[in-house]
Amino acid sequence: MCAALFDSPRHPEALARIDRARVSSNIQGTQARGLLALGWLMSRLGWSSVRRLPDAESTRRWQATRRDGKPVTLELSTRPAPGETHHGVAALELWAGGDAWSLTRDECIHVRGPDLPPRSQPARSHTDPDLMAVALGAKGRDRIYKEALAQAAALVEAKS
Numbered sequence: 001m002c003a004a005l006f007d008s009p010r011h012p013e014a015l016a017r018i019d020r021a022r023v024s025s026n027i028q029g030t031q032a033r034g035l036l037a038l039g040w041l042m043s044r045l046g047w048s049s050v051r052r053l054p055d056a057e058s059t060r061r062w063q064a065t066r067r068d069g070k071p072v073t074l075e076l077s078t079r080p081a082p083g084e085t086h087h088g089v090a091a092l093e094l095w096a097g098g099d100a101w102s103l104t105r106d107e108c109i110h111v112r113g114p115d116l117p118p119r120s121q122p123a124r125s126h127t128d129p130d131l132m133a134v135a136l137g138a139k140g141r142d143r144i145y146k147e148a149l150a151q152a153a154a155l156v157e158a159k160s
Contacts, residue, residue, distance in 0.1 A: 014099060015045055015096075016067065017097060018095065019072050019073065019095060019096060019097070020072065020073045020095040021094050021095075022076075022091070022093045023037045023075070023076050023089055024076075024079050024089075025076065025079075025088055025089060026079065026080065026087050027078070027087070031088065033087075034076045034088060035152040035155055036149065037089050037092060038062075038151070038155060039147075039150070039151035040144075040148035041074075042074075042155075043147035043148045044144070048064060049065040050064045052158040052159060057077075059075050059078075060076045061073065062074040062155055062158055074155070076155075090106075091103065091105065100112075100113075101113040101114070106123075107123060108120040108122055109123045
């Protein structure tokens with residue numbers, strides 16, 4: 001759904017201008033799904049040279065370099081979920097200058113963008129064992145998945 005935010009007739013060149021990306025998780029701890037989401041963005045958009053920034057409140061922060069050499073800030077925040085709903089990725093927000101795109105999740109996924117009408121669609125849910133089975137199966141041989149996983153690991157290992 002994130003990639004579809006930039007599909008034609010919109011302008012995919014906005015992807016090259018993203019200067020901030022934030023993934024929000026409702027789960028305390030490692031936040032593997034959130035790290036993987038940031039790793040996917042890094043691998044697909046060619047962000048490199050990641051370094052750790054000081055944390056802010058309940059948010060882990062990094063800075064990477066875009067393909068054009070400019071910085072992009074990456075954030076992984078923990079925000080507790082009200083009630084029983086817990087998601088490894090509860091929101092994904094992207095900013096490029098004054099433009100912002102977001103996917104937020106509760107029972108539905110809510111999509112917003114500067115040139116999009118707001119929309120919502122039902123969300124599917126996957127258990128961690130289901131996701132592990134997929135990762136060890138055909139997805140485990142998926143080049144894009146491996147690249148995203150390598151970038152997620154780079155975030156965990158990044159130094160200040």
